[in-house]
Amino acid sequence: MRFLIRKFISIILTLFLVSIMIFLIFQVLPGNPAEIMLGTEADKYQIQLLEKELGVDKPMIERYGSWLVNLLHGDMGKSIKYQVPVADLFASxxxxxxxxxxxxxxxxxxxxxxxxxxxxxxxxxxxxxxxxxxxxxxxxxxxxxxxxxxxxxxxxxxxxxxxxxxxxxxxxxxxxxxxxxxxxxxxxxxxxxxxxxxxxxxxxxxxxxxxxxxxxxxxxxxxxxxxxxxxxxxxxxxxxxxxxxxxxxxxxxxxxxxxxxxxxxxxxxxxxxxxxxxxxxxxxxxxxxxxxxxxxxxxxxxxxxxxxxxxxxx
The missing domain is CATH 1.10.3720.10 (MetI-like)
Structure with a gap:
């Protein structure tokens, strides 16, 4: 029983650290999701509105917290390319x-x-x-x-x-x-x-x-x-x-x-x-x-x- 408890705690900590690493890696990569969705012809005001809707204008810690909480509730977000929930794409x-x-x-x-x-x-x-x-x-x-x-x-x-x-x-x-x-x-x-x-x-x-x-x-x-x-x-x-x-x-x-x-x-x-x-x-x-x-x-x-x-x- 002690072995299971230790392993479970280890799993939780590992998943937490992995989630931080994955989130940080994709945050430092070049590319603005709003610009990708709207295309190169979009004006600055349209990009700002979509950034606010997507939440990418918020501080990094807040974005990570929202992403993690949504994942725990089964919400993986919405695909930028396919414009459908990620959960549906994953399930298919x-x-x-x-x-x-x-x-x-x-x-x-x-x-x-x-x-x-x-x-x-x-x-x-x-x-x-x-x-x-x-x-x-x-x-x-x-x-x-x-x-x-x-x-x-x-x-x-x-x-x-x-x-x-x-x-x-x-x-x-x-x-x-x-x-x-x-x-x-x-x-x-x-x-x-x-x-x-x-x-x-x-x-x-x-x-x-x-x-x-x-x-x-x-x-x-x-x-x-x-x-x-x-x-x-x-x-x-x-x-x-x-x-x-x-x-x-x-x-x-x-x-x-x-x-x-x-x-x-x-x-x-x-x-x-x-x-x-x-x-x-x-x-x-x-x-x-x-x-x-x-x-x-x-x-x-x-x-x-x-x-x-x-x-x-x-």
């Missing part, structure tokens, strides 16, 4: 980004964990070097370059997947899986490499522990020891990077959505940056940061479930 775009992020995360875990176990169970010096080289390539290659390569091979050459014209969230679940496979796989490749590398290293470290040697002396099979004892302890370091992988998946979706023309938050942010729609950007960025913080909190809770030593040490 968020399902695409969420589905893409969770899809890529599922691919990462479904492929990464079995591959990590398989690689660790066949450990040798030359094999380790080969795996290390492959995983390093997977981590180093940018996801957008991988997406172009996959699109060239599987969409343009083999014509197995579409390059555009997605049904997005329409149709049945399996058609969405099909349409989103290339974008999700593009994001997951580097994450799979990370999971394989961490899990392989963690399993090999656990296999050198005294309890493994004791189990071998007692006559237990190595496969039984691996799946019944070693894997549980080896997954703890992997959980550590799940938060990083989730953050990477969200960041990757922002780029990949633009490559594959998916109408999610990523494409919305890029369009908003080009039009200097700071009202929209700062609210969406804060929501994404909040999601990342709470995901990391959920992972900390999983530590408590998986490793009893953490619970006893609290």
């Amino acid at each position: 775009r968020f399902p695409v980004t969420l589905f893409l992020t969770l899809y890529s995360l599922a691919i990462t875990l479904i492929l990464g964990i079995p591959l990590g176990i398989w690689v660790a169970s066949r450990d040798s010096k030359w094999y380790g070097r080969v795996v290390g080289t492959i995983t390093q390539l997977g981590i180093s290659i940018p996801s957008f370059w991988i997406s172009f390569l996959l699109m060239l091979v599987f969409s343009l050459k083999l014509k197995w997947f579409p390059t555009f014209g997605y049904n997005v969230m329409d149709g049945n679940f399996f058609s969405r899986l099909y349409s989103f496979f290339l974008p999700a796989f593009s994001i997951s490749i580097s994450n799979i490499a990370v999971v394989v590398r961490y899990l392989r290293t963690s399993i090999l470290e656990q296999m050198r522990m005294d309890y493994v040697r004791t189990a071998l002396v007692k006559g237990q099979k190595q496969s039984t020891i691996l799946y019944r004892h070693v894997l549980r302890n080896a997954l703890i370091p992997v959980l550590t990077i799940l938060g990083i992988i989730f953050t990477s998946s969200i960041g990757g979706s922002i780029i990949i959505e633009n490559v594959f023309a998916l109408p999610g938050l990523g494409s919305l942010i890029v369009q908003s940056v080009s039009s200097r729609d700071f009202v929209l950007i700062q609210s969406v960025v804060l929501i994404i940061a909040t999601m990342v913080i709470f995901i990391n909190f959920a992972i900390d809770i999983l530590y408590q479930v998986i490793d009893p030593r953490i619970r006893s040490g609290d």
